[in-house]
Amino acid sequence: MPELRRDPIVGRWVVIDTDHPQGPGDFPKEDHSSSRKATCQFCPGREHFTPAEVSALRPKESQADGPGWMVRTVANKFPALSLEGPVEKEAAGMFDQMSGVGAHEVVIETPDHDKNLADLTPEEMGFVLGQFVGRSRDLAKDPRHKYVCIFKNFGASAGATVEHAHSQIIALPTVPKAVLEELRGAVGYYGAQKRCVFCDVIEQEYKDRERIVIENNAFLAFCPYAPRYAFELWIIPKAHNAFFSSLDGDALKDLSTLLLDILRRMRSLLSNPSYNFYIHTAPLKYERPERYHWHIEIIPKLTRSIGFEWGTGLHITPTFPQVAAKHYRDARP
């Protein structure tokens, strides 16, 4: 019998299709072999092909927009939003529009064209997360920005169009819908229970145990109870915290180690799948931080997303989260 499961945060029901459970070997494989190294604009020595760097980790003696960097953040050459101008709202009959002001940046995660995020050392992963945090803090200073989205597309099926390892940062004059839905759910839950719904999910995960993949001092990785996608994973700080941008010190080190471990398990278990991850954090200057809890959602791109899911918001998932979690636990990191 298939099972419907309700996500406790946004209230979304998903269908777990138990009649055709899919194991890690049942999905099509994808080739990520590198072919454009000779002309890659993200490689060291070709810094002049990208817009000027907005941030980089590089030795003191090296020059901005020259080689030598360990990680480098530049404006996106093809930004979805414009850096200049005020945020102007306007009505158009019954409709509303707003000027598309914001920032769109690319974090080049390593100088090495042949490496991906899962190949980095924990220290190098820390450099990447450090860029995420630094840019979050910096973009938060612009009063036009209401939200900073940080996400990664790895592999063609996940939407990556450049093969050199990179992630993206978009600062927006509005809060994206997925986060608004989480906030609505979390605020409602807090109103009724006086507790953070994400903290309660963590507690439930410890009670049930079966969906936990790994943990360390500051972070927990688990497969959510009502997953939208097969082998979906969440990483969440164990201590309540609404803002990703507060990540620092030992917690940053813990996240580096844990994220790396998870990405390597995913690679070995699922034959190096394309994947996306998004950092969900509270809106900038959010005034009810006791109600929200930042986290990372990681989605291996295993099945073609069917139109049904886009059009209805109903996801049909072929793998139970406790089955996925066991596979992840048994996988080689």
Place this chain on the structure above:
Amino acid sequence: MPELRRDPIVGRWVVIDTDHPQGPGDFPKEDHSSSRKATCQFCPGREHFTPAEVSALRPKESQADGPGWMVRTVANKFPALSLEGPVEKEAAGMFDQMSGVGAHEVVIETPDHDKNLADLTPEEMGFVLGQFVGRSRDLAKDPRHKYVCIFKNFGASAGATVEHAHSQIIALPTVPKAVLEELRGAVGYYGAQKRCVFCDVIEQEYKDRERIVIENNAFLAFCPYAPRYAFELWIIPKAHNAFFSSLDGDALKDLSTLLLDILRRMRSLLSNPSYNFYIHTAPLKYERPERYHWHIEIIPKLTRSIGFEWGTGLHITPTFPQVAAKHYRDARP
């Protein structure tokens, strides 16, 4: 300057990326050539390969589950939901689950393996819509069902795994999230304005004119103000009506003609793209039908959906709807 636009029904903001407008010729082309005719289980003469038909339009002298049919609806051989058993809800710690009871059917749209929906005559399109209506009414009689989803995936990129022309019907014990969101918006709007938000959108479309593609007596086709996807299209009955299942008589004929015209324009304009469509209708026995307005959303699958959109709910669209609408108006039907 890119523009953010707010959908007036669900409140979703989308980004129109004006700096890189994409015209109809700028998207990758997809090959839909047929290759599995010899073993197709949906072809006449192979009826015994599918589950028994639940409905079909066929001459009186022909036999159920034999050839001769014009359109044929069968249970999905690999259903996402189970036909048998009660809807049982259960708490699992802080989580909720429900038994996955429902129906999953396939409408085989034509006996001809080499035709697709856009190749049918208006009369044949009427047969398909007639199946949608008939099955909707029939599935509504089961008290376990709260909603009937009708949708089509055409082409591999849109999630079709069988090449013989078909669409799908899923009856659910819950209302899918996308419809709940529309209902929430529509109920809120009605509360404030005492008018149907969809009716007001239609009126605004007539005022603005630029997003209208075509219309006939009963239906209007337009590109929505805040599209999630390039060349997204909506078809909506001009007269207020919450329930798709009430479609009948002249209105059914009008929809057949208009849907066919739209699918043919899409095919000639966008090089026969993969596409999805979904019929959004009120939940079964919905008691506030003055607040909701059924419609069809049609999404040509032109760009790889990037992870960003799934993870954030923020869509970045490369084509303004008034530009898309003009292209559709000028296209060969």
